[in-house]
């Protein structure tokens with residue numbers, strides 16, 4: 001693997017020539033991408049291929065660079081493509097056990113370089129959201145999800161699939177970009193962070209009327 005200095009050498013040479021020939025935008029982009037790639041290595045369950053962007057990553061990053069939201073028509077197209085990736089529960093069951101869901105929402109382990117490959121992966125939801133009001137250490141990047149099911153009118157856990165908020169919440173957790181192209185929320189199902197069973201448990205934490213979130 002080349003060192004960063006080797007990648008910067010062409011820039012230094014250009015500047016010695018009086019910075020007359022400034023690299024073009026695409027050349028600088030390529031140089032930057034090469035430097036970023038050279039700065040990382042595979043370690044434990046973390047692989048350098050995390051840097052590979054899909055369409056929605058690319059478009060949202062490009063919009064961020066110029067400080068503008070993406071074009072609304074493009075956003076709709078990207079959201080539709082992301083919605084197609086959502087795997088709905090194979091047995092039509094949307095809710096699991098909220099107690100398991102709380103453990104998954106609390107855990108941020110499983111995909112960092114200090115974790116063992118194959119170790120249980122958490123949802124890290126509290127990192128960005130308030131959920132159970134008893135937990136005082138939570139992030140605020142995302143909206144509070146305290147009283148989520150109660151506020152959204154989920155009353156019948158026996159037939160949750162009949163309620164659009166239930167299918168929306170599943171889709172949102174599976175692939176947040178299906179509803180908001182440039183969402184900062186990780187795509188838990190789509191990126192293989194959480195499996196179907198784990199998503200059922202987190203769903204119960206948010207939607208089960210018995211969950212402390214809805215008391």
Ligand code: HEC
Pocket residue numbers: 105123124125126127128129141142143145169172173176180183184185186188202
């Ligand atoms: C890195 C931060 C981050 C993490 C981690 C995160 N979220 Fe989010 N979440 C957000 C943001 C930001 C929004 C609001 C913007 C949007 O709609 O995407 C959001 C929106 C939501 C919504 C929709 C709320 C509404 O009122 O419609 C739900 C439900 C949700 N998150 C659940 C979860 C769950 C469950 C987890 C854990 C599996 C989680 N989030 C992890 C950042 C995060």
